[in-house]
Amino acid sequence: MLFVLTAVLGLVFGTALAFYSNGYFSQVGEEVYDPEPGGGGAVTTPEEHYDGALNNMLAKKLLGKSVSPVAGLKKGKVAYLTIDDGPSKNTPKILEILGNYNVKATFFVNGWNKKNFSEMLRMIKEEGHAIGNHTYSHRYGIIYSSVENFMADLKKLEEMIYEATGTRTNIVRFPGGSDNLVSVRYGGKDIMKEIAEKVKEEGYIYVDWNASAGDASTPPLTKEQMKEAVRMTTKGKNPVVLLLHDMDSKKDTVEILPWIIEYLQGEGYEFDVIDYTFTGFEKVNRTDYWRENTAKGGK
Numbered sequence: 001m002l003f004v005l006t007a008v009l010g011l012v013f014g015t016a017l018a019f020y021s022n023g024y025f026s027q028v029g030e031e032v033y034d035p036e037p038g039g040g041g042a043v044t045t046p047e048e049h050y051d052g053a054l055n056n057m058l059a060k061k062l063l064g065k066s067v068s069p070v071a072g073l074k075k076g077k078v079a080y081l082t083i084d085d086g087p088s089k090n091t092p093k094i095l096e097i098l099g100n101y102n103v104k105a106t107f108f109v110n111g112w113n114k115k116n117f118s119e120m121l122r123m124i125k126e127e128g129h130a131i132g133n134h135t136y137s138h139r140y141g142i143i144y145s146s147v148e149n150f151m152a153d154l155k156k157l158e159e160m161i162y163e164a165t166g167t168r169t170n171i172v173r174f175p176g177g178s179d180n181l182v183s184v185r186y187g188g189k190d191i192m193k194e195i196a197e198k199v200k201e202e203g204y205i206y207v208d209w210n211a212s213a214g215d216a217s218t219p220p221l222t223k224e225q226m227k228e229a230v231r232m233t234t235k236g237k238n239p240v241v242l243l244l245h246d247m248d249s250k251k252d253t254v255e256i257l258p259w260i261i262e263y264l265q266g267e268g269y270e271f272d273v274i275d276y277t278f279t280g281f282e283k284v285n286r287t288d289y290w291r292e293n294t295a296k297g298g299k
């Protein structure tokens with residue numbers, strides 16, 4: 001019996017490894033792992049996700065049913081650095097900082113008007129970070145005018161990412177978040193709901209955030225204000241999905257990145273990357289801490 005089990009494990013592991021190393025795993029993710037929609041944000045390391053998927057495959061084979069493979073595996077505090085709108089001139093510096101701390105992040109990239117897109121994407125992948133799809137154009141007037149336009153824009157970038165890295169990504173972050181209201185102007189009041197449904201139907205997952213450095217605020221925050229925004233919006237949260245930006249103009253974000261990493265580590269967080277099993281972050285938590293507090297007179 002033990003021998004049979006070992007043989008089955010070996011076979012399953014070998015097959016999965018082949019898929020994984022070909023960057024094919026996310027495509028067949030639906031078959032091997034069927035996360036419960038909105039299932040409470042199960043959080044694990046990539047290895048644990050991987051084991052979870054294997055366990056599930058094995059369970060399907062042996063017991064003829066699925067198990068919930070990842071829930072509750074990781075007990076500590078986890079933070080996800082999600083870095084949007086790159087690549088930019090700052091990408092190499094961001095990668096260098098993350099490398100110095102051996103911290104992995106998730107880059108939600110765009111494709112339009114990007115210099116060195118392929119080279120930067122390859123660097124991001126080689127350093128072990130995750131890549132997510134933040135649409136090709138990031139132009140609200142285009143992507144949110146219809147479901148078809150959104151999907152075309154998304155898939156255009158998906159092909160670019162695939163050509164650059166040999167890997168497909170099915171992780172999506174909507175420009176402005178899944179509950180943005182700007183979209184209403186272009187596609188009507190139900191456009192985000194329609195797009196979100198279509199995206200899920202086609203096997204993608206989308207991920208919003210629950211914390212922010214406020215580095216895209218207008219007027220811009222000072223570095224001290226950004227640190228305060230990080231402190232206040234991450235407070236008491238687990239996991240933390242922190243929104244940051246990788247744009248030519250966002251030099252302050254790069255400058256406070258070491259502080260952000262050290263602060264979160266000091267608060268007991270470990271870092272992880274978002275992958276296709278990530279659920280439960282399909283709603284922006286608009287903690288506009290800074291505006292609320294300055295409105296109350298705090299500066």
Ligand SMILES: [Zn+2]
Nearest residue numbers: 084085175176
């Ligand atoms: Zn963006």
